[in-house]
Amino acid sequence: MDLHDGIINNDNRLTAVVERYFQSCFEGLYRYAFTLLKNNDDAKDAVQAVFVKLWEKRASIDEQQSMQSYLYTSVFHYCLNVKRHEKVRTAYIQNHQSIPHVFNDALTSRENVALITEALESLPPQCKLIFLKSRFEKKKYAEIAEELNLSVKTVEAQIGKALKILREKLSEVLILLVLLLTQ
Template identity: 40%
Template sequence: MDAAKIETGRDLISLIEEGQSATFTRFYTSYFEKLILASDKYLSDIHAAEEIVQDIFLKIWEFPESLTDVKSVKSYLYRSVINASINFANRQKSLEQHHLKLAAEFSDDYLADLDDENEMIIILRDEIEKLPAQCKKVFKLSRFENFKYKEIALELNISEKTVENHIGNALKTLRSRFMDDQTLNKKGRSYLNLMTLYLY
């Protein structure tokens, strides 16, 4: 199938199910920069915009069935990117306001939340260390060194698609670990929003 002829969700599903990765890559490339620009209008952060767009395409590749009723792939992509960008911006803004408010009060609750937050970060980093070696390297370069997917691919001498797969696998593993963790559930989900900044 010609990448230029992909118009509906079913077109894209067929392409993915048939394993036409080269065509999917051309389709991805045709929209990539435009979608980054759309995201950056809401974020003013080109690196975050790039991560959002890459994540959306990765989810499409991994879960094409979600596109069954999509009549216009172009509209779907733009809506997905804009919604994800707005959600990301709101999380960042809410987190910043939350921290400023707590810091100004410097109450016992603030100190307790700060301790919980630091404990969560320690647990998260411990879980990252348990990832397979190459997956761990890729995830650390992406989340802690702010490397772009292309830069990670060059650094580790692997393809960008392999980088995407490692990031996707790492996120699945870490999300599952935290969403199922009984200790965190007992402590409450007051800092779940902070986790999303690392795991989404």
């Protein structure tokens, strides 16, 4: 009897371990999955798949090891797979959509739009070009680098720079935006 009690107790404990990892990592994992997939539903699926997997493997969890790194890596691979499938799909659809309109948030007031546009315009030409390619054409760093005959490092640096400038120019607008958006 003691042995069986032990198994049940151990399983309850492992379920609690899984839940604890969820509590501590869920937010970061979800955010990460979202940056990779750009879609809330898909991000949810990714986090869910990773935790269901973890639960299945709960008996072999090594609590000494870094679970965080395992979880982030699992999310990463899951998302890569989703994207690979998506690529096949979009290759067939191939509907060249017109350039999306820039601001679609109803909460963004006209003045803010003007300010953001102004800030975008103030970026150095190459910086702006790279930033727009990343942001609006949704291109990967590697694709932009190849297109413009630059190194990936340069692309990375320019996007970082764009973010920095935008933040500095827009700090007031940003505060407003955050207020509006978090309401």
